[in-house]
Amino acid sequence: MKRALQRLTTGLGSVLLLSSSLHADSTISATFKHAYSANAGWLNLRPDQPASPNGVVFGGSFLSGHAFGVNVGWIDFGDGSPANGFAYQNDSATDYGVNHDGAGNLGGMAYGANVGWINFGWAAPVSPNRPRVNLLTGAFSGYAYSVNLGWINLGGGSLVTTAMRVTDSDSDGIDDAWERSHFPDLTTATAASDTDKDGVGDLAEYRAGTEPDDATDYLKVASTTFSGGNTQATVTFTSDPSRLYRIETCDDLVNWQNSAHGTFAPDPGTTTTRIVTWTGNDRRFIRAVAVKPLP
Ligand SMILES: [Ca+2]
Ligand SMILES: [Ca+2]
Ligand SMILES: [Ca+2]
Known part of the structure; x- marks a missing residue:
């Protein structure tokens, strides 16, 4: 039968x-590392090549590190230490940054001394223009918004993360x-x-x-x-x-x-x-x- x-x-x-270190290299692709703003030009999320200790790190629930634009200087995605341990609250000068909901959708705020706040959480997750990362390919898509810069395009295939890095300090x-x-x-x-x-x-x-x-x-x-x-x-x-x-x-x-x-x-x-x-x-x-x- x-x-x-x-x-x-x-x-x-x-x-x-996965392990982490205090000075881990950026997770952003060495080749596909740019976002684009019509008003600011290219923003490099993996500056200081080939190693990129200051570059952006994509994590399981938040991002950290910096992007750099020739016209706008450094943009801070967060210090990697949200106060509650898993998401920036974006309610103070010491607890801000870009968050990740685990499903690829980005939220929260980045900050540049020359450009002010850049909003990643302006749209609902269902919006086709919501900033997000494809968890299968690592490709970014959608737009972030800055009052001073306007729309910042993360899509078009020019920005990819090769990893989602997490910290496991107690090795469980x-x-x-x-x-x-x-x-x-x-x-x-x-x-x-x-x-x-x-x-x-x-x-x-x-x-x-x-x-x-x-x-x-x-x-x-x-x-x-x-x-x-x-x-x-x-x-x-x-x-x-x-x-x-x-x-x-x-x-x-x-x-x-x-x-x-x-x-x-x-x-x-x-x-x-x-x-x-x-x-x-x-x-x-x-x-x-x-x-x-x-x-
Ligand atoms: Ca259960
Ligand atoms: Ca752990
Ligand atoms: Ca259980």
């Missing part, structure tokens, strides 16, 4: 542990900013803890972008419909816009193979559906795997 099974596994070591595999946004400190969540006791550890919930304090929220296959004589399945799994995904299959629970979809961005909303096909064996295990973007 033909048999097909489904199985879900979260995370599964698919996320690289979990981005410190994510820990501080969900817990009162860095010691509550560990590589072994499961705060909401839903059977998925806090580390795996971080990798999957699910809520570690909501027992109903974790990465799971919601439905699997088999067809084509058990050589095809339509798989629907819960997904979060802050993560990328793979669908993997195997017939022995050991040698998992990525599907032809590769690594892909989720559908809009809270679930994602893909059709996977296979040949050669009538027994097939299927799992969805969350992947941190731009490792």
Whole structure:
């Protein structure tokens, strides 16, 4: 009798542990490093080549570092130390900068001594002109706005980040900013803890972008419909816009193979559906795997 099974596994070591240093190089591409303002000309987000200790760093929930324009001087994207540990409040001269909502949408403010504030949070995330970063490619798009400079174009393919850098000072595999946004400190969540006791550890919930304090929220296959004589399945799994995904299959629970979809961005909303096909064996295990973007 033909048999097909489904199985879900979260995370599964698919996320690289990232380290940081106090003088880390910019994450901006050495080639695609420019935004453009009709009034200010090119703005370089990776100045001081080839190393760029002052350049912009794209992080999991905030940005830091500086851009430089010949006509406008330095522009500060934030000092990398938001007061609450995960997002600049932009309510004081010591707590300002550009934020990232985790799903690629930018917000908050940059500041230049010669040009004043530059607003990244002027539009709703659904706006096609909202400043954002494509989590699959690292490409920026949309516009920031400055009263003194007007629109600053981040798109057109001239600005790319090659990484999303996070800080993990307690070496538990979990981005410190994510820990501080969900817990009162860095010691509550560990590589072994499961705060909401839903059977998925806090580390795996971080990798999957699910809520570690909501027992109903974790990465799971919601439905699997088999067809084509058990050589095809339509798989629907819960997904979060802050993560990328793979669908993997195997017939022995050991040698998992990525599907032809590769690594892909989720559908809009809270679930994602893909059709996977296979040949050669009538027994097939299927799992969805969350992947941190731009490792
Ligand atoms: Ca940590
Ligand atoms: Ca949990
Ligand atoms: Ca949970």
